[in-house]
Amino acid sequence: MKITNLINSALIVACIAFLPGIVDAQTVNNSAVQINTDSPNVSYLQPFNIAFLAYQGAFKEQGIPSAGTLISEFQIGNLTAKDVVQAAIKANKLPAQVLNDQGYVNAVESQLTSMINGNDTGS
Numbered sequence: 001m002k003i004t005n006l007i008n009s010a011l012i013v014a015c016i017a018f019l020p021g022i023v024d025a026q027t028v029n030n031s032a033v034q035i036n037t038d039s040p041n042v043s044y045l046q047p048f049n050i051a052f053l054a055y056q057g058a059f060k061e062q063g064i065p066s067a068g069t070l071i072s073e074f075q076i077g078n079l080t081a082k083d084v085v086q087a088a089i090k091a092n093k094l095p096a097q098v099l100n101d102q103g104y105v106n107a108v109e110s111q112l113t114s115m116i117n118g119n120d121t122g123s
Helices: 003-026 047-056 067-076 081-090 096-100 102-118
Strands: none
Touching: 047 067, 047 081, 047 102, 067 102, 081 096, 081 102, 096 102
C-alpha cells in the first residue's frame, strides 16, 4: 500500500469518527434560523460533511446508497452530486436554495470524486 493511500485511509477513518460531532455542531435548525439569501454570511453544512453523511448512509431514506455503493453509483454516473444535495435538502440538512448554488454542488462533486480517488488501491 502506498503511503498516500495509507494517509488517505487514515483521514477518511478520522473524518468518519469525528463526523457526528461536526454534524451536531453545524446542522442548521430551519425552524429557528431565518436564512437571508442576499447575505454572504449564510452558513450550513460544508460540502465535505454532506459527502460523508451520504457515505455513512444518512440519506438512505432519500434514496442515496451508502459506502461502496454510493461511490460506485457516482463513478458510473447513476448518481450525481446534485442528487446528494437534493437528498440533504429533503433530510433537512440543507436549505433548498443551496441547490441553486452551483459552486456548492461542484464542491460536493469534488468531495465524492476524492472518495473515489481515496479508495483507489492501485500501486
